Each structure stands twice: as structure tokens, then as C-alpha cells.
Amino acid sequence: MLPHDDTTDGDVYVSPRYLARATAIGDPGLEPLRNLGWELRHDDLGNAYLTAPDSKVRLGYLPEGEDDGLWRINAYKDPFGPPVWGVCFNDSCPTEFVIAFTTALAEAYQQGPDSYLARPLSGSKDHDPFLAVAPLIKRGWLIERPRWGVFAVQSPDRLAGLEYTTGDLDPETELTTREARWQLWAGTSIDRPYWYATASTDTPVALLKAVTECLSDPAPLPRWREDTYSYVKGKAQITSIIPPGPPAPTPLDVQRAVGRRPTARPAASVPRWSTTSRPALTGPRR
Structure with a gap:
């Protein structure tokens, strides 16, 4: 990221x-x-x-x-x-x-x-x-x-x-x-x-x-694409900033989507979404 x-x-x-x-x-x-x-x-x-x-x-x-x-x-x-x-x-x-x-x-x-x-x-x-x-x-x-x-x-x-x-x-x-x-x-x-x-x-x-x-x-710096016209081709690397995606669904959202009423489970068995996925970057702000 x-x-x-x-x-x-x-x-x-x-x-x-x-x-x-x-x-x-x-x-x-x-x-x-x-x-x-x-x-x-x-x-x-x-x-x-x-x-x-x-x-x-x-x-x-x-x-x-x-x-x-x-x-x-x-x-x-x-x-x-x-x-x-x-x-x-x-x-x-x-x-x-x-x-x-x-x-x-x-x-x-x-x-x-x-x-x-x-x-x-x-x-x-x-x-x-x-x-x-x-x-x-x-x-x-x-x-x-x-x-x-x-x-x-x-x-x-x-x-x-x-x-x-x-x-x-x-x-x-x-x-x-x-x-x-x-x-x-x-x-x-x-x-x-x-x-x-x-x-x-x-x-x-x-x-x-x-x-x-x-x-x-070594970290890159954010800029607006229209302001990069003056960069010498092949010298600077221009990488798009990934816009934020929709929030990840919760287990409750998933159960509602398949039409099932949620059932109580012991705390230790509640399914969790992966914590290894990378969070999206904050979107561009002017």
C-alpha cells in the first residue's frame, strides 16, 4: 500500500x-x-x-x-x-x-x-x-x-x-x-x-x-495528474491513487443477504473477516 x-x-x-x-x-x-x-x-x-x-x-x-x-x-x-x-x-x-x-x-x-x-x-x-x-x-x-x-x-x-x-x-x-x-x-x-x-x-x-x-x-508524493505535464518522460513514475471502495460487509450483512435470521453463537466462534487484507487509501481531496 x-x-x-x-x-x-x-x-x-x-x-x-x-x-x-x-x-x-x-x-x-x-x-x-x-x-x-x-x-x-x-x-x-x-x-x-x-x-x-x-x-x-x-x-x-x-x-x-x-x-x-x-x-x-x-x-x-x-x-x-x-x-x-x-x-x-x-x-x-x-x-x-x-x-x-x-x-x-x-x-x-x-x-x-x-x-x-x-x-x-x-x-x-x-x-x-x-x-x-x-x-x-x-x-x-x-x-x-x-x-x-x-x-x-x-x-x-x-x-x-x-x-x-x-x-x-x-x-x-x-x-x-x-x-x-x-x-x-x-x-x-x-x-x-x-x-x-x-x-x-x-x-x-x-x-x-x-x-x-x-x-x-523513498515514499512517493501525492500530486494532481493535470499538474504532472512537465515531468520528463521516463524519469518520474506516476502511479494512480486507489480510490476507497465500499465498506466490507459484516457477518450480519451476509446473513441478511441470504435471507437467514442471525443466530447467537459463542463469542469465540463468531466468524471474522480477514485482517490481512490491505485497507484502501483515503480518496483524493482538493
Whole structure:
């Protein structure tokens, strides 16, 4: 039985999940932070902005932004200073990966600045950058060395990858371009990916790990069939979601159907329907 995801709906499943693309709405990605009481406002173009109560974390959902960076999330030590770290998910990135990030961010924010501003530290038990890569390797992703100064892992089908750039990087460039410390992508080429996400040098490892855990999960994602037109043929697998069938008849229903009055039996001898049959999936909901 295919798993069902309660955060998004659809009438088909897409696998591998990193080829599922974004959903039409961004509300599920905002919800973990809105549940903490973060301030939500909109501009005249329809972009949405969330701000933490202490103004030290800000999220922009920018369908009418200046580029394809649909989600931009920055954190600050000083609300009026430069960002300590920044993350970007582009407009085709599967929404579930954004949800994984904002859910982890909500948990970190509740723990305080030592959590949501925790800098990666090599050799640290909890903050070593490798911890964000480990979920991918455990699920069979392959270690690559695409070019000097870059450590990478790729999915077994080579249609998704993560790159980690070593050496010094310009902080402003990391926040405004794809030349960041971390880059996730899916497609036939990193130069022209189906989608991408970036994270700057000091992005907390726990937040990145939440995304790589979600990214490498083998479970497919639900989507509406009419929204799968852009998938490259032969790359993503599209599977119909089985609609729910009628409820299984009870022993009483069976006896009524054959015109016999039910007779009392000892509890131990009451016939039972098989418990090994798989339950039907919940039907599609818009």
C-alpha cells in the first residue's frame, strides 16, 4: 500500500519524490511558523512575509519576486544587521522539502538562539556538516567529486544531488546567488536543474538534515495528474491513487443477504473477516 501524505492532496503519486515539483499553494510551508504566532503580512503583489516575534528570523514567500527564488528564509543575531544564514528554495522545489525545513526551524526557534543560530562545526557531535549528508548516504546515494573544492552525493539514478563547496565564500554572494555552501538539486544537470535549493555557510545542520531526510525518503508524493505535464518522460513514475471502495460487509450483512435470521453463537466462534487484507487509501481531496 502506498503511503498517504496529509499535507498535500492529489490523484496520483510521483516517485522518486525529488521529481515531484512544487504544489500550487505555499500555505503548508508557512503553517509550522504561523502556529508559533509569527506575524504574517502581504504586499500589493501577493507576496507573503513571516516575521518571528523577536524579528530575528524572517521568511518570504515570493511568487511575484524578482527571480525564481520562491522561498527565502534568513536569520539574524541583530534584527538590524546582516543575515547570519540564508536559505532559498526555488519555485519548482517540492513543497514538502520546504515544510521539512520550516518544521525543523519552528522546533529550533522554540529552543532559542543557541539552536536556530547554531553554526556548523566539523567534528562536533551535533553540528558536524556531515550529519546533513548522512541520511543520503544511508539510503544509497553515491559520493562524487565533480570538481576541485566540491564534495557531492548523487541519487542512484543520478537525477538528484547535493553539493558542498569547501573554502572561503563571499557571504553576500551566498545569499543572493546559487554560489552557496550547500546546494540541492534535481534534474539531468546541475547547470539546468528541474529545481534547486541553496543554504549559506552558517545554516544550522539540524535544519539541513531535516531536508535531506525528507529528500531521500523513498515514499512517493501525492500530486494532481493535470499538474504532472512537465515531468520528463521516463524519469518520474506516476502511479494512480486507489480510490476507497465500499465498506466490507459484516457477518450480519451476509446473513441478511441470504435471507437467514442471525443466530447467537459463542463469542469465540463468531466468524471474522480477514485482517490481512490491505485497507484502501483515503480518496483524493482538493
